[in-house]
Every structure is written in structure tokens, then in C-alpha cells.
Amino acid sequence: MKIKMEMIYKAPTGTETCFYSDEMNPEKALLLAKDLEKTGRVKELIFYDNYDTTWMYKELKKYVESVDSEPHNVVVFFDGGFDLETKRSGLGCVIYYEQDGKQYRIRKNALVEELNTNGEAEYASLYFAIGELELLGVHHLPVTFTGDSQGVMNQLKDEWPCYEEELLRWIERIEKKLEQLGITPDYKLVPRKKNREADHLATQAINGIEIASNSELT
Known part of the structure; x- marks a missing residue:
């Protein structure tokens, strides 16, 4: 809020x-x-x-x-990557939040092999991040979702139309999950260099490097 x-x-x-x-x-x-x-x-x-x-x-x-005792002031960075040769996708997310007067950061990625395009990987990475919010116990709060794909962000904000059925299905999944958790999304577009952490996590996932950490920031 x-x-x-x-x-x-x-x-x-x-x-x-x-x-x-x-x-x-x-x-x-x-x-x-x-x-x-x-x-x-x-x-x-x-x-x-x-x-x-x-x-x-x-x-x-x-x-x-x-x-104060629950996660709040949540900001999520997400990014997806797709390797055309191997058909492997990497999903990456970084979640910043506050709890009990302290600041924390979650870094998480995942390797997925059933996607077909980079666009799907972008949406899948956001859905992956929302799943992490659910595990964290975030609910009935505004959350800032930050990404570097202009198309994805504008489609999520209903500023650009989406004509691809598979991507529309991802949007529906995302909106349904957010509604279930009572999360009000604020979508923020940033340059790729400001989304480096999530991008790097996605690349690491494609290369078979699994990352899962939750650390306090000082």
C-alpha cells in the first residue's frame, strides 16, 4: 500500500x-x-x-x-529465456520484501522444457514468481511486478491486444492466481540492464544451474 x-x-x-x-x-x-x-x-x-x-x-x-510481521512492500523482478536449439526455457525471479522491520531478497529459477517460444517463457516466469509469493504467504496486498518486455507488460496492463491463444491462456492463469491471492498488481517496465538479476537467473536455469536463496539485506 x-x-x-x-x-x-x-x-x-x-x-x-x-x-x-x-x-x-x-x-x-x-x-x-x-x-x-x-x-x-x-x-x-x-x-x-x-x-x-x-x-x-x-x-x-x-x-x-x-x-509488520507479514511480508509486505513486495517488489518482484521476473524474466524468461528460451533456447531455440534445445527448446529449453529458463524462468527467473527476484523478490524483495520487508518483514519484522527487516529487508529480504529471494532469488529463484527453474528449468522448463514444455514451452515453445520466448513469449511463453516470459509469462511463465511471472506465473512462477507468483507461485513463490504464495509460498511466502503474500496475500491481499499491492505488489509491483517489474519486467523488461514491453509487449508482455503492455498486454498485462490491457494497453496492447494479445492475439496468440497460448499467451492468452497464460494471462488468464496469471490473473486467476492473482485474484485468488488478493494481490493487486502494479506492472512496471524497466530497461533490460535494470532487470539483470532475473535475466541472469533465467540464463543459469537454461544452463542447468539451479538457484534458490532467501537472504536478509543489510
């Missing part, structure tokens, strides 16, 4: 104005709100999430405390 703050500021002269913040995670919003309150010049402070739901300070604090 992302939060924006609306603050009504009252100067010593009695002049009032309203300020709006950029989007941020709830934890950061609470820290800033606490600091702003110390000025003694905040007449009113309201929080809005990305669904336009209004939160008061105590409500948002209670929410943050309830989710």
Missing part, C-alpha cells in the same frame, strides 16, 4: 494553507507525520491510500503494526 498525506498548515499569524505529499510507504508517512506534529502548526493531517481510502493517524499506525 502507498500513502499520500494531506496537511492543513496554520502559521502563527493565522494564515492557513494545504500541502500534499508524494506517495510513500505507510511507515515513512507515520514517521513524517510524527515529526510534523512536533512543529505545533499542523491543524489537520489526513492520509490517503492508492485506493483513495482515508486513514487517520491511529488507524494507519494500527494497520502498520498488524502487517
Whole structure:
């Protein structure tokens, strides 16, 4: 969940104005709100999430405390690779998340031999990543899915049509799984160099190198 703050500021002269913040995670919003309150010049402070739901300070604090022990602030990088000669596909995903005040990273890949195109491998890698989210216990949260395929990302966002039946079936599987988990996806297109980790994992899978790690980030 992302939060924006609306603050009504009252100067010593009695002049009032309203300020709006950029989007941020709830934890950061609470820290800033606490600091702003110390000025003694905040007449009113309201929080809005990305669904336009209004939160008061105590409500948002209670929410943050309830989710802190579960994986949250989840960002997924995914990529698929396909070797035309061997018909082998590599699926790679990197998952960043927070839990109990700490940051973690999962790196996982898989070798698949029943796919026929690179496009299928891209969608299969996303579905693979969603499966990892399910194992992690991520549910009823917004999740950012990051990839470097313009076609895949635009089709997932319904900005480009998809005419290939096999790819349409993958899209249906993905949407059904996300709905089951209550995950609201935010698809973000990035240049290939910013998706290097997932791309490397996919290549390693094609070459028979299996990777599975979950580590705390310092």
C-alpha cells in the first residue's frame, strides 16, 4: 500500500494553507507525520491510500503494526529465456520484501522444457514468481511486478491486444492466481540492464544451474 498525506498548515499569524505529499510507504508517512506534529502548526493531517481510502493517524499506525510481521512492500523482478536449439526455457525471479522491520531478497529459477517460444517463457516466469509469493504467504496486498518486455507488460496492463491463444491462456492463469491471492498488481517496465538479476537467473536455469536463496539485506 502507498500513502499520500494531506496537511492543513496554520502559521502563527493565522494564515492557513494545504500541502500534499508524494506517495510513500505507510511507515515513512507515520514517521513524517510524527515529526510534523512536533512543529505545533499542523491543524489537520489526513492520509490517503492508492485506493483513495482515508486513514487517520491511529488507524494507519494500527494497520502498520498488524502487517509488520507479514511480508509486505513486495517488489518482484521476473524474466524468461528460451533456447531455440534445445527448446529449453529458463524462468527467473527476484523478490524483495520487508518483514519484522527487516529487508529480504529471494532469488529463484527453474528449468522448463514444455514451452515453445520466448513469449511463453516470459509469462511463465511471472506465473512462477507468483507461485513463490504464495509460498511466502503474500496475500491481499499491492505488489509491483517489474519486467523488461514491453509487449508482455503492455498486454498485462490491457494497453496492447494479445492475439496468440497460448499467451492468452497464460494471462488468464496469471490473473486467476492473482485474484485468488488478493494481490493487486502494479506492472512496471524497466530497461533490460535494470532487470539483470532475473535475466541472469533465467540464463543459469537454461544452463542447468539451479538457484534458490532467501537472504536478509543489510
